[in-house]
Amino acid sequence: MKSVSVITVNFNQKLVTEELLASVFATNTYAALELIVVDNGSEINEVPGWQERFPNIKFIRSEQNLGFAGGNNLGIKQAGGDYLFFVNNDTEFTPGLVQALAETLDKHPECGMVSPKIKYYDQPDRLQYAGFTAMNYYTARNRCVGQFEIDNGQYEKNTGETGFIHGAAMMLRREAIIKAGLMPENYFLYYEEMDWCERVKKARYTIWVNMQALIYHKESVSVGSKSALKEYFMNRNRILFIRRNCSLTTRIIFWFYFLTAVAPRNLLSYVKNSQLNFINVFLKAVWWNMTHSKNSNNLGYPVKNIK
Secondary structure: OOOEEEEEEEOOOHHHHHHHHHHHHHHOOOOOEEEEEEEEOOOOOOHHHHHHHOOOOEEEEEOOOOHHHHHHHHHHHHOOOOEEEEEOOOEEOOOOHHHHHHHHHHHOOOEEEEEEEEEEOOOOOEEEEOOEOOOEOOOOEOOEOOOOOEOOOOOHHHOEEOOOOEOOEEEEEHHHHHHHOOOOOOOOOOOHHHHHHHHHHHOOOEEEEEEEEEEEEOOOOOOOOOOHHHHHHHHHHHHHHHHHHOOHHHHHHHHHHHHHHHHHHHHHHHHHOOOOHHHHHHHHHHHHHHHOOOOOOOOOOOHHHOO
16 A cells, blocks of 8 residues: 655644544545645744644644745655645545545556545535646636536546646655656746646656545635735736746747737726726736746745735
8 A cells, every 4th residue: 555645734724724634534544644734834833732632643834934835845845655645724535535546546657646526615516626628828728627517427437637637636646746846836826736737747647637536625715716916826827837838939829818818808807896906916917927037936926924
């Protein structure tokens, strides 16, 4: 049996993280399991108290918020598992989840990373993820299969290769991480898992979804459905993803599309919806990509103020 390290990142969400741990304890039967919680610069350091309450869990404390990738990379560096299962702290495990994903990697050595079916926690009959379509790199658009649909079993046969995993729950084999490198920390929020998928594919692994494995996701607990933070990083990182993963010709076509179609549409939407503060945020996201290297770690956003 391959060992599995479950890694989750906490940021100012003590109760949410404890609910995740409770769901693991209540449902997991996979024997070779290691649990790792990374506290990503929370205002209150809960690690000492957690260590007393949960002596069998490995806790790691960062004094600053390193972002989604940075927090998970801290966990990778201390994980001992053959397979590493990255889960958002606002998820809930179900019986057989770890075993089903581990068996996918066991049976398919060409598979480098796999995600389970994901359903909304507050609407448990509704799908969030049943795979991703391939990316249109000229527009940086693809589709999350099944999102918002009632789960009537229509995608149960989707188990197999897919365009991308889902960052809320993704299991990777250690060898794939060694070959592809750690999760890219240039993004801070959003698109880092898609960039990671590109690197895993370049390392000659495939990306899978396993529809027989299920996890529930409490969407929007971490950031919120609409915020300046989300607007900035979604736009900044969409452009950055194309810059880091596409040819010069593709990048030129994308920039033309983005500046002539996406930018006017977004700006008009901000005015129409009285979100005038988003105009400056959007322009900053575009300008950052025009003035910074694609490998820059300068985020262009005051993340130290994120609560």
